[in-house]
Amino acid sequence: xxxxxxxxxxxxxxxxxxxxxxxxxxxxxxxxxxxxxxxxxxxxxxxxxxxxxxxxxxxxxxxxxxxxxxxxxxxxxxxxxxxxxxxxxxxxxxxxxxxxxxxxxxxxxxxxxxxxxxxxxxxxxxxxxxxxxxxxxxxxxxxxxxxxxxxxxxxxxxxxxxxxxxxxxxxxxxxxxxxxxxxxxxxxxxxxxxxxxxxxxxxxxxxxxxxxxxxxxxxxxxxxxxxxxxxxxxxxxxxxxxxxxxxxxxxxxxxxxxxxxxxxxxxxxxxxxxxxxxxxxxxxxxxxxx
Amino acid sequence: xxxxxxxxxxxxxxxxxxxxxxxxxxxxxxxxxxxxxxxxxxxxxxxxxxxxxxxxxxxxxxxxxxxxxxxxxxxxxxxxxxxxxxxxxxxxxxxxxxxxxxxxxxxxxxxxxxxxxxxxxxxxxxxxxxxxxxxxxxxxxxxxxxxxxxxxxxxxxxxxxxxxxxxxxxxxxxxxxxxxxxxxxxxxxxxxxxxxxxxxxxxxxxxxxxxxxxxxxxxxxxxxxxxxxxxxxxxxxxxxxxxxxxxxxxxxxxxxxxxxxxxxxxxxxxxxxxxxxxxxxxxxxxxxxxxxxxxxxxxxxxxxxxxxxxxxxxxxxxxxxxxxxxxxxxxxxxxxxxxxxxxxxxxxxxxxxxxxxxxxxxxxxxxxxxxxxxxxxxxxxxxxxxxxxxxxxxxxxxxxxxxxxxxxxxxxxxxxxxxxxxxxxxxxxxxxxxxxxxxxxxxxxxxxxxxxxxxxxxxxxxxx
Numbered sequence: 001x002x003x004x005x006x007x008x009x010x011x012x013x014x015x016x017x018x019x020x021x022x023x024x025x026x027x028x029x030x031x032x033x034x035x036x037x038x039x040x041x042x043x044x045x046x047x048x049x050x051x052x053x054x055x056x057x058x059x060x061x062x063x064x065x066x067x068x069x070x071x072x073x074x075x076x077x078x079x080x081x082x083x084x085x086x087x088x089x090x091x092x093x094x095x096x097x098x099x100x101x102x103x104x105x106x107x108x109x110x111x112x113x114x115x116x117x118x119x120x121x122x123x124x125x126x127x128x129x130x131x132x133x134x135x136x137x138x139x140x141x142x143x144x145x146x147x148x149x150x151x152x153x154x155x156x157x158x159x160x161x162x163x164x165x166x167x168x169x170x171x172x173x174x175x176x177x178x179x180x181x182x183x184x185x186x187x188x189x190x191x192x193x194x195x196x197x198x199x200x201x202x203x204x205x206x207x208x209x210x211x212x213x214x215x216x217x218x219x220x221x222x223x224x225x226x227x228x229x230x231x232x233x234x235x236x237x238x239x240x241x242x243x244x245x246x247x248x249x250x251x252x253x254x255x256x257x258x259x260x261x262x263x264x265x266x267x268x269x270x271x272x273x274x275x276x277x278x279x280x281x282x283x284x285x286x287x288x289x290x
Numbered sequence: 291x292x293x294x295x296x297x298x299x300x301x302x303x304x305x306x307x308x309x310x311x312x313x314x315x316x317x318x319x320x321x322x323x324x325x326x327x328x329x330x331x332x333x334x335x336x337x338x339x340x341x342x343x344x345x346x347x348x349x350x351x352x353x354x355x356x357x358x359x360x361x362x363x364x365x366x367x368x369x370x371x372x373x374x375x376x377x378x379x380x381x382x383x384x385x386x387x388x389x390x391x392x393x394x395x396x397x398x399x400x401x402x403x404x405x406x407x408x409x410x411x412x413x414x415x416x417x418x419x420x421x422x423x424x425x426x427x428x429x430x431x432x433x434x435x436x437x438x439x440x441x442x443x444x445x446x447x448x449x450x451x452x453x454x455x456x457x458x459x460x461x462x463x464x465x466x467x468x469x470x471x472x473x474x475x476x477x478x479x480x481x482x483x484x485x486x487x488x489x490x491x492x493x494x495x496x497x498x499x500x501x502x503x504x505x506x507x508x509x510x511x512x513x514x515x516x517x518x519x520x521x522x523x524x525x526x527x528x529x530x531x532x533x534x535x536x537x538x539x540x541x542x543x544x545x546x547x548x549x550x551x552x553x554x555x556x557x558x559x560x561x562x563x564x565x566x567x568x569x570x571x572x573x574x575x576x577x578x579x580x581x582x583x584x585x586x587x588x589x590x591x592x593x594x595x596x597x598x599x600x601x602x603x604x605x606x607x608x609x610x611x612x613x614x615x616x617x618x619x620x621x622x623x624x625x626x627x628x629x630x631x632x633x634x635x636x637x638x639x640x641x642x643x644x645x646x647x648x649x650x651x652x653x654x655x656x657x658x659x660x661x662x663x664x665x666x667x668x669x670x671x672x673x674x675x676x677x678x679x680x681x682x683x684x685x686x687x688x689x690x691x692x693x694x695x696x697x698x699x700x701x702x703x704x705x706x707x708x709x710x711x712x713x714x715x716x717x718x719x720x721x722x723x724x725x726x727x728x729x730x731x732x733x734x735x736x737x738x739x740x741x742x743x744x745x746x747x748x749x750x751x752x753x754x
Contacts, residue, residue, distance in 0.1 A: 026506065040462060044561060044562045046562075046565075047554070071563060086462070087462045089460070089501065090505070223550060224460070224526075226460060226501060226686065227526070227527050227687075228527065228528070228545055228549070228686060229542075229543060229545045229546035230528045230530055230545065231543075231546040241536065241537060246688065257537075260537050263539060263638075264537065264539060266539075267567065268567060271560075272565070274559075275559075275563055275565070
C-alpha cells in the first residue's frame with residue numbers, strides 16, 4: 001500500500017530543502033525521537049534512510065525533511081501533495097533515551113540535520129530538561145524552523161558559515177563558549193559528518209574544555225535497516241564496528257571513527273552521478289513533450 | 291533390459307551465461323520428462339519419500355507424468371508442497387530424495403527434482419494454476435512473521451485448514467531469502483512471485499514493509515485478534531570477521547551484495563537506482579551456496595576474475611555440488627585450505643589486497659569435518675578490489691528482543707519443542723531462526739510441522 005504525501009513545503013530559500021508530511025498511521029503510532037524510515041519511491045527506486053523529523057500519532061502522520069543531493073532526493077522533491085511514495089518502512093533504529101538531566105543539554109543541528117533535532121528537543125523539554133539549541137547552516141537561505149526551535153528551546157543560537165544571518169562561523173563556536181562557562185550534561189549533534197566530528201573534538205575533554213557526553217546521529221548508506229546487510233557498519237576508534245541501523249542511529253560520538261566513515265560514505269559517488277544524469281535527461285525529455 | 295540413462299536438463303552455455311542473469315538449467319522437454327518418468331520403477335515401499343523433509347509422495351506424482359497427465363501431477367504435488375517450482379530448483383535432492391532412490395544403488399538415481407520442476411513449470415507456462423482446496427473459513431486469525439520458505443509453507447497449510455492467515459514481511463517483496471538471497475539465474479523471481487500468488491489464491495494476505503517488533507509488536511497483534519503466531523524470520527545477521535581492514539571500501543557482506551543485486555536489482559543499474567560496485571578482481575570468502583552465489587553474481591556483473599577462498603578443502607565445502615560445477619564451468623577460481631588474515635588498503639581507504647594463510651586439516655571438530663589449522667609462515671597475498679564475506683549468518687535480534695519472555699538459546703536462536711512451539715504457548719517458530727542457516731526445504735518442513743501444531747493448539751484452545 002503506497003503512502004500519500006499530505007503536505008509538501010519548501011524550507012528556507014535555497015530551493016533545495018523540503019518538508020513532507022506523510023500519511024503513515026501505523027508508523028506515526030510508534031515513532032519517537034531518533035527513529036528513521038527507509039523510503040523507496042517507486043518500483044525501480046533505491047531504499048534510502050530519512051530521519052523522522054516530527055510525528056503525530058493522532059493525525060497518523062510523520063514529517064520528513066530532506067535536501068536535494070542526488071537522484072532519489074531530486075525525484076522525491078518533484079513529487080507533489082496528493083501523490084504517493086511506494087514504500088515507507090519504519091520506524092527503524094533506536095529511540096533516544098529520554099530522562100531528566102541535572103544540567104542543561106545542548107542540541108546542535110547543522111544543515112538538513114536541523115530537522116531531526118526537533119523531536120529530540122521536543123521530547124527532552126517534555127521530560128523537564130533545560131535545552132539550548134544551536135542551529136547552523138552554510139548560508140541564511142539554508143536555515144529553517146527557527147520559530148519552531150525558538151518556541152521550545154530555552155535558548156536558540158543561530159550560526160551561518162558566511163555570516164548572512166546571526167553569528168558568522170560554525171556551530172562549534174557557540175558550543176565552545178557555552179561549555180567553557182557552564183556545566184552541560186549532554187551534547188547532541190546531528191549534521192554533516194565533518195560538523196559532528198568537530199563537535200566531538202570540542203567535547204572530548206582534550207580541547208582544554210570539559211569532557212561532555214555527546215551523541216551523534218549517523219545517516220549512513222544502508223539497504224535493509226534491520227541489521228541484515230551490514231552496509232551501514234561504522235568503525236569505532238577501538239577497532240570494533242557497529243551497525244548504524246540497529247545500534248544507532250544515535251550513538252556515542254566519542255567512539256566514532258569519523259575519518260573512516262567519511263570515506264565509506266563516498267563509496268557510490270560515481271554511480272550516484274550516473275543515476276542523476278540519467279534522471280535529469282529523462283526529466284528533460286518529459287518536459288519537452290509538454 | 292537396457293538401462294535408460296538419467297536425463298540431464300539442457301543448460302545455458304557457460305560462454306553465454308556468464309554475461310546474463312537468465313536461468314542456467316533450462317528444464318526438461320516433454321520428451322525428456324516422459325523418458326525420465328519412465329525410469330521410475332514405482333516401488334511398492336518407496337524410500338525416496340523419507341528423504342523429503344515434507345514427505346512428498348514422489349512415486350505418486352511421477353505416476354501421473356508417466357500417464358502424461360501433468361495437470362493431475364502438479365495438483366497432487368501441491369497437496370504436499372505448495373512451492374514445487376522453487377523446490378524443484380533449489381532443493382539439494384542429491385542429499386535428500388534422490389539419495390534414497392533405489393535406482394541410485396546400481397546406477398543413477400531418478401531426476402526427481404527435475405521432474406518436480408517440469409510439472410511446476412508446465413503448470414505456469416500453460417497458465418493452468420492448480421489451487422489446493424481449502425476447508426471453510428473458521429475466522430481464526432493467525433499471523434506469520436516472515437515470508438520466506440518456512441512462513442510461506444506454514445501460511446499455506448493453515449489457510450488450507452480454513453484459518454484467516456496474514457503474513458507480515460519486512461521487505462517490499464515476498465519470499466525472504468528466495469528473493470533477496472538466491473540469484474535470478476538460480477531461481478527466477480517471476481517464479482517466486484507466481485508461487486506467492488498461489489498462496490493469495492488460498493486467501494493468505496501479505497502485509498509488506500512491516501517489520502514486526504518495530505511497527506507492530508506481538509502484543510499489538512494479539513490485540514488485533516491474532517490467536518497464534520509463527521516466527522519464520524530467518525537468520526538475517528551476517529557474520530562479519532573483525533579482521534584488520536574490515537572497514538575499507540570494497541569489503542561487504544554477501545547479504546548486502548546479494549540483496550543489492552537480487553532484491554534491489556542492482557544488476558540492472560541504472561535502470562534500477564540501487565548501485566553496486568565490484569571492480570575488476572573479486573574475492574569471496576566462504577564455501578557455502580551463498581559464497582558461490584556471490585561469486586557467480588560478481589562474474590555476471592562484469593568481474594574479470596573471481597576467486598573463492600575457503601579455509602577447508604573441496605570435500606568439506608557445504609555448497610551444492612551442482613552449484614560448484616556450474617561455478618567451475620563459469621571460470622570461478624577456488625583457493626582451498628586458505629584463510630584470510632588481513633585486508634590491506636591502497637592508502638585511500640579502498641581494498642588493495644587480501645593477506646591469507648595456507649591451512650591444513652587436523653582432527654574432526656564438532657561438525658564432524660576436519661578442523662583447518664594454519665600452516666606457519668605460509669602467508670601470501672591475493673590482489674583484489676572487492677572482498678565479499680560469505681561465512682554465515684547469526685540470529686537477528688530485531689524481533690526477539692521485543693519479546694523478552696521468549697526463550698532463546700545462547701546464540702540468540704529461538705528454542706522450540708519438536709512441534710515448533712516456543713515457551714510462549716501461542717508463539718511457534720521454525721526455519722533458520724530456530725536451527726541456524728539451513729536449506730529452503732528444511733525451513734519448509736519446519737513451517738509444515740508448526741502448522742500442524744498450531745492447528746492442534748488452536749483447536750484445543752481458541753475454538754473452545
